[in-house]
Amino acid sequence: MAQLSQPALTCDPITTRATVVAQIGARLSGQLSDTALAAWAFDRFYAEELGNEAYEAGAEAAITDVLDALMFGDDPGFRLDDEELRALVAQLGTL
Numbered sequence: 001m002a003q004l005s006q007p008a009l010t011c012d013p014i015t016t017r018a019t020v021v022a023q024i025g026a027r028l029s030g031q032l033s034d035t036a037l038a039a040w041a042f043d044r045f046y047a048e049e050l051g052n053e054a055y056e057a058g059a060e061a062a063i064t065d066v067l068d069a070l071m072f073g074d075d076p077g078f079r080l081d082d083e084e085l086r087a088l089v090a091q092l093g094t095l
Helices: 017-028 035-051 060-070 081-091
Strands: none
Touching: 017 035, 017 060, 017 081, 035 060, 060 081
């Protein structure tokens, strides 16, 4: 009996600063909830830790710091306001 091939993964194996900025922008514009942004950041952070994804070359530390700040944003004690989110966007732009 022939084996079916596994479907290709649809996620991008590289997390870039632009991708992170786009996700923060979606949250700032109301298209993404704090919970959804936190879950996305958590998934990206641990995908890199597990070796399933990589971060943009030269921006690894900045991306790690921003994802770390975002991934607990669904907890009221760690939730970031719009000004703090904009500061994270600025941090990604200054390498």
